[in-house]
Amino acid sequence: MEGSGNSLAQPSTKGAHILVIRLSAMGDVAMMVPVLSVLVHTYPNITVTVLTRGFFTPLFSHLPNVRVYEADIKGVHSGVMGLGTLAKELRDEEIDMVADLHDVLRSNILKSVFYLYGIPCKQIDKGRSEKKALTRENNKEFKQLKSTHQRYADVFNELGFPINLSNYIPPQKRKLIPKVYEVIGKDSRKWLGIAPFAQHDSKCYPADLMEKVIAELSGRGSIRVILFGGGDEEREQLEIWENKYDNCISVVGKLRFAEELSLISNLDAMLSMDSGNAHLAAIYGVPVISLWGVTHPYTGFKAFNQPMGNCLLPDLDKYPKIPTSVYGNKVPEGYEDVMRSIPPEMVLLKINEVLNN
Template sequence: MSGNRSTGGASRNSPSNSRDKKEHILVIRLSAMGDVAMLVPVLRVVTATYPHLKITVLTRKFFAPLFKGIPNVEVYDADVTGVHAGVIGLGKLAQELRDLEITAVADMHDVLRSNILKTVFCFYGLTVKQINKGRTEKKELTAFNNKVFKQLRSTHQRYADVFSHLRYPINLEDHSYPEKQKLSPNTREITGKDLKKWVGIAPYAQHDSKVYPEDLLMQVLEDLEKDPNMKIFLFGGGKAEKQKLDQIAGNYKNTISLAGRLTFEEELALISNLDIMLSMDSGNAHLAAMYGIPVVSLWGVTHPFAGFKPFGQPMENSLFPDLHKYPAIPTSIYGNKVPVGYEEVMRTIAPQKVVEKIKNPLLPVGKT
């Protein structure tokens, strides 16, 4: 178990203040990073609206820093590849969580593991509410023929709906962004102390269909490098990405690769201090958005209509391929289905357009 309790934060009077202070909600969201990050602004509003409510988030220990600074929130490590693996391990996990005296469960994942936990929790007599992922309407959105191309409910709102079903309704418009986090000495040594505009670039995603072509990315970097008042930080993880980002950064004076140089907590603190983030449809977009940083997002065969637009960001900060040339977009929710002829859709997003948007983004909702 890894707790991440913090004090402070917004609170206000609400009808819930008279409720039993022992009410304790278990929130299940095991992965992936972007989906977990999208939970953060929702929990900020929940804890501000219901300050006496205790929340335990069941997720990977690695994700614990995401919830830093949210009052009355702790993280419980789901070791689903170790002691909590398999049906027996999940049964053990359910018993451990019951012993925390949880009073209700919000399943924000709705996968096999969380459904096994749901069965055990229902046997214990606990109320369990699950996210409605909108699978049918997402299938219609990604259909090649007879596509229903419309904005679906956001993932953030779907998370909020679960709390509403548990009788904790919230208004996401009440969200307040946290202050910038303090940078560690290690981070300061890497970033320097100049007062340049800090631009984050996260060029990778889980699927190649969501990655901007490298030669076009280099054109973006070359244009940004012409501005002496900009400092560019490249984000990525893993050995292969580190080697590539180190190589790219080596070609430019004001570009620094952060891959492998910071802890996850240090990386989050740096992201909170950025002036803007350029990201694919990937987790880094959501990490920046949860701090109120303007995010310019590039979309390949996916589309924000599926509900994964970064929190509070205006649609105008999202750049798309030529949808007239590629009318089947979105071809999938996660970018794992690429029809023949759609392999190079991102080449229709001009580097000049990306640079222009980085230099003149619309501010996200609530950003001052």
Template sequence: MATGGSIYSQVQHKDKGPHILVIRLSAMGDVAMVVPVLSVLVHTYPNLQVTVLTKAFFRPLFSFLPNVVVYEADVKGVHSGVLGLGTLARELRDEEVDVVADLHDVLRSNVLKSIFYFYGIPFKQINKGRAEKKALTRENNKEFRQLKSTHERYAEVFKELGFPIDLAEYQPPIKRKLLPRVHDIVGKNSRKWLGIAPFAQHKGKTYPKDLMEKVVEALSENGKIKIILFGGGKSEKKQLKKWEDKYENCLSVVGKLSFAEELSLISNLDAMLSMDSGNAHLAAIYGIPVISLWGLTHPYTGFKAFNQPMENCILSDIDRYPMIPTSVYGKKIPEGYEDVMRSIPPDTVIKKILEVL
């Protein structure tokens, strides 16, 4: 077993092993990127106890990890505001936390940092590389280079706490057994299962609907592929239902499955087509090949899905749109960059999918 640093030495005498609190709230993709890192951590240090502070919804993500539990952050209820965060800190202190790994570094976690400092509990935070990302995304004098991945930045926090890990040791979990409801909805056949998650939080990294439909149509006509559509929300559900009704080998699972059921399905896919968004990271946990489409963002920002090859990242035309990436999350759309993803031909996407399958 790897050896830790000073903090590890201070707490390893405990019968149950050191207890690490991991803070990562926010969006699904950010939380999903924690999973491979924690997997390596708990397999490198099998006596560790890990509590992940996050939304209750994300609990199924961590269910296959030994010695890892989720503590719900009810930030809109009992844990809201400074007083609520004080309550949360006391609750976590009573869980006998030894050290804290803050993988978020936002206002809420900084309030917790101050309280844990008062309790005398060591607290380390992620270095988000804000200056490097600003240099990468600025319009003038852009420093166009690959930055550290978010996974590496997460791992650095554990190293600072005395628990260095090697992400190259990650082993994806075995495919989840398909839950009965998934069988009922998806059925069984010999076709390749291709997941398609055509949406993203921001327009700047969402492939145009008409172009995506051309991809769906061509793959449906292939006859050897079952297309499974992922999304969420009323408008997305409505759109994917149209494609389900229109194309023979196409199925939308929006609103039909729980999150745990979706994960069991994703773990059994043959490939996933996704934007720079959460579903890419979910599939990567299980070692599923991910083909990702990139608009105003870029893999150089460090958000490429874990262990996925660069050649599976299909990029917009940077020669025509040299300001890419314009932001880390795709929020900033400069004038003239509204249709940047139209520079990715559907045929290019289809060819890559067939190559991967």
């Protein structure tokens, strides 16, 4: 990738301090990690401050010269006045420039205040018109769009710090602390993570079909199935499967986020929906098998460096309107059960292929 010729590139030799804004959600924040890793290894003199939720701090703990500044958007940083306070706090951290990887109302308010402070800010191009063309029902332009990871990288290019994402090297597996072993146990079986939930039901594999997958895997005895999720309803469902099937355990509510990351980094594979856990596993180079409903990898949210062959899709001949939306929040009539066109046998075949590769 060629440089932009932007004068903003000059601070790269002076140890520029870049503020990176991405407040939520987990998957979008996780997708920043490979990009920031390449950035700080390409430009080891820079400092990066990530403005996000404090919960996400463990995601960046392995990256040199990267720290998290917690945005208390429900407390002291709430509202326009609170965001003004936040902008002043960040200015006092002596930031030189801003990479807004979110482009929402809050980040735009911050951008306006930074402008008054004379701090340059570049924002992500989310490709909204392209995504609209891809997801519309009629005259759909069905083609692969730029990945979100590359859209993030383009912002740094505009700031004068071009990066090549093909240079990404996954971090080493995190050391498993005793707490993880207490929950999972120690054995030599393959560890398969399964994250069966997503923000929208349209992106979740039907529970009865997922149970068939879990039952088959459990019966083999050679695979340790580790279930990931969050929230009371998800916890209850996973506990039912944990109690019903041998070689199957839920970690919901049993591990802190940092501990969960260390576990994910040691998986042999992850089976996930189009959701955050796919992106968490991809950080560590863990093979990810993803199941897609009314969304599609072409929107740019495929897990980083994962082959398209690991993305299992519904029958697109039967459901030609897919993708119906970017986030899975639009389900046309008759598209409620698109994921039932992905048979459990197909999922199991792909799991076998990945684990035996």
